[in-house]
Amino acid sequence: MMKALGSSRLSRRRFLTASASLGISTIAAPHVARADDPTLRITGWGGKWGEVMKAEIGPAFESEFKCKLQTDSAFPYLPKLQASSRSAPIYDVLHTNSNEQWAAAEMGLVEPKIDAKLVPNLTDVYPYAISDKIVGVSIFTSAIGLGLRTDKGYGSVSSWKELWDPKYNGVRGGYVIPVNSLGQAFLMMCGTLFGKGQTDLDAAYAALEKLKPIKIVDFTGAMEKMLLSGEVGLCVIHDSGIYRYDGQNQPIDFVAPSEGVLSLEQVLTITPGSKMKELANAYVNYMLRPEIQKRLAETVWYSPANSKVKLDAKYDAKLLTTPEKVSKLIQVDWKWYNERKDEIDQRVNRIFRA
Amino acid sequence: MSEAATRRPNGLALFILPGALLFALFFFLPIGLMALMSVLTGNPVVAPKVAFTTRHYARMFDDPYYLEVIWTTIRIGLVTTLVALVIGYPLAHWMARIKSRTGHALLLMAVLAPMLTGIVVRTFAWMTLLSDKGVINQTLISLGIVSQPLKLMYTETGIVVGLVHIYVPFMVLTLTGVIGRIDERLEQAAENLGASPLRAFIEVTLPLSLPGILAGSLLVFALAISAYVTPILLGGFQIMTLPILIYQQISANFNVGFAAALGIVLLLISLMLVIAYNHALGLVSGQRELQ
Numbered sequence: 001m002m003k004a005l006g007s008s009r010l011s012r013r014r015f016l017t018a019s020a021s022l023g024i025s026t027i028a029a030p031h032v033a034r035a036d037d038p039t040l041r042i043t044g045w046g047g048k049w050g051e052v053m054k055a056e057i058g059p060a061f062e063s064e065f066k067c068k069l070q071t072d073s074a075f076p077y078l079p080k081l082q083a084s085s086r087s088a089p090i091y092d093v094l095h096t097n098s099n100e101q102w103a104a105a106e107m108g109l110v111e112p113k114i115d116a117k118l119v120p121n122l123t124d125v126y127p128y129a130i131s132d133k134i135v136g137v138s139i140f141t142s143a144i145g146l147g148l149r150t151d152k153g154y155g156s157v158s159s160w161k162e163l164w165d166p167k168y169n170g171v172r173g174g175y176v177i178p179v180n181s182l183g184q185a186f187l188m189m190c191g192t193l194f195g196k197g198q199t200d201l202d203a204a205y206a207a208l209e210k211l212k213p214i215k216i217v218d219f220t221g222a223m224e225k226m227l228l229s230g231e232v233g234l235c236v237i238h239d240s241g242i243y244r245y246d247g248q249n250q251p252i253d254f255v256a257p258s259e260g261v262l263s264l265e266q267v268l269t270i271t272p273g274s275k276m277k278e279l280a281n282a283y284v285n286y287m288l289r290p291e292i293q294k295r296l297a298e299t300v301w302y303s304p305a306n307s308k309v310k311l312d313a314k315y316d317a318k319l320l321t322t323p324e325k326v327s328k329l330i331q332v333d334w335k336w337y338n339e340r341k342d343e344i345d346q347r348v349n350r351i352f353r354a
Numbered sequence: 355m356s357e358a359a360t361r362r363p364n365g366l367a368l369f370i371l372p373g374a375l376l377f378a379l380f381f382f383l384p385i386g387l388m389a390l391m392s393v394l395t396g397n398p399v400v401a402p403k404v405a406f407t408t409r410h411y412a413r414m415f416d417d418p419y420y421l422e423v424i425w426t427t428i429r430i431g432l433v434t435t436l437v438a439l440v441i442g443y444p445l446a447h448w449m450a451r452i453k454s455r456t457g458h459a460l461l462l463m464a465v466l467a468p469m470l471t472g473i474v475v476r477t478f479a480w481m482t483l484l485s486d487k488g489v490i491n492q493t494l495i496s497l498g499i500v501s502q503p504l505k506l507m508y509t510e511t512g513i514v515v516g517l518v519h520i521y522v523p524f525m526v527l528t529l530t531g532v533i534g535r536i537d538e539r540l541e542q543a544a545e546n547l548g549a550s551p552l553r554a555f556i557e558v559t560l561p562l563s564l565p566g567i568l569a570g571s572l573l574v575f576a577l578a579i580s581a582y583v584t585p586i587l588l589g590g591f592q593i594m595t596l597p598i599l600i601y602q603q604i605s606a607n608f609n610v611g612f613a614a615a616l617g618i619v620l621l622l623i624s625l626m627l628v629i630a631y632n633h634a635l636g637l638v639s640g641q642r643e644l645q
Binding site: 076078079082083084085086103107170176178179215216217218229230231341342345346349350352353 | 400
């Protein structure tokens, strides 16, 4: 009896062992409890997109497919994917703009195409969403055009070329071309406007040179703020960046130039090394469902890629929701662009330095 | 017994072991990896065929644009250091010599207060002052002094203004300690021997405070050439510096090798400065270079 009592006495070693075990099990408990749920690692934007994904769309997917969604919204994603192992990539599904998807595909980091047998909703998307200019599938697009201050008496704007009008000197806005998709797409547009086509870089460089003085920013969010504050009066911007202020009585408007609008696609791809291929395909299919597309489109003013989506009148009037409207989209050959990116960057960095 | 004593681990060595390990793990290892990546064609962990190459360095030295970026970075660093020294020295001298404890505390708080706010916030504050629609330009326009906004932002001057504001406290705090240790009686002796206060300062205080000037300058220069947020926001991407170029190469061009080569160049610039500092300090203090 005494021996038994003695053996149960709390020694320092036992106390430390018990404390350590208790600590580890406390920390590990939630993870152990969730160990059975597979985890799908994706990327995604912050802001309104992130809010609705976190509050509604993500949890609904988790509930339906009995899994966990782990979202990385800390941009840039590609360098992180690039640094991770090919056989155990940091993401299962990569969501980013088309230019980066092409770079990822060139490096073998994402699968170039989505299998329509595994993603049935792919049959309902507009042709641009799976065209030869797209790696993976574009689930939404924005239209890149011009953003205008309507309270400065500039008059109406209908062409891209009006951005070169001297009256916008000091209030003209553009992007840091090496780091911004809109800037890169606009450079290609310059080739079309002033040269033989998108790939006429010399014409594009000459046009950019004439665009100075211009205020340049890295993100569209920064451009929105510049336009709202009146720092810029006419700028390159995507329609979502203007329409999101709908109903706030802001003196800004989106102009779809007569030469056409550029396409800013939101693209999903699956990584070749993903261990969650089935779930990844299910996620892509889920994001293309009409009800999901409608909810996100009406939250962030992105034009849905699924042709079966019926938006409310307010959104339908402004977004690209019919084959006729979609046909005005100009897609950029990002494969061609990425092959020359270093050369282009060096040149435009020189053009825009102070 | 004596052999056992010699085998006993040195207490001081054990004391510095964690710090040394931390230093090795988070300083030497990353820098070593960066140096390695700068001479490889790809990432050996994920890419199957990787070879040694000098192409990243060749690219940098073949194109004058990159040399211009390096020079711009150094120029901004030098001007920031000089302005921070000119502003910081009198302030540090005042702080070191002030007799009132309350006065010293108030001055110290004034110097430290800006450091309690993040660099991004402080830079945005400068943007609200310097932008075309900012306080300065709007005031000048409303007073009729200028008709068009002055170009205060998106210039090297704008960047230097922001950097000086951020790094002056580093200069002041470094100098205050050094000036505070200079015996005031030396200045008094010089004045008793007929020197004017200015001459006593130039011939006594200033030379004795040189180690502080060098240390503060080195610190501010190193911070200024590696700054990212302030040059990007106040320079509006129109002033390219090495840290911006490095980020651009990693985030948009996915060229880790070239980014690593640029990082090594930035490191070498800092290293050369530390060596020059050691040399100068040795000459100033009448010693040989620090070993």
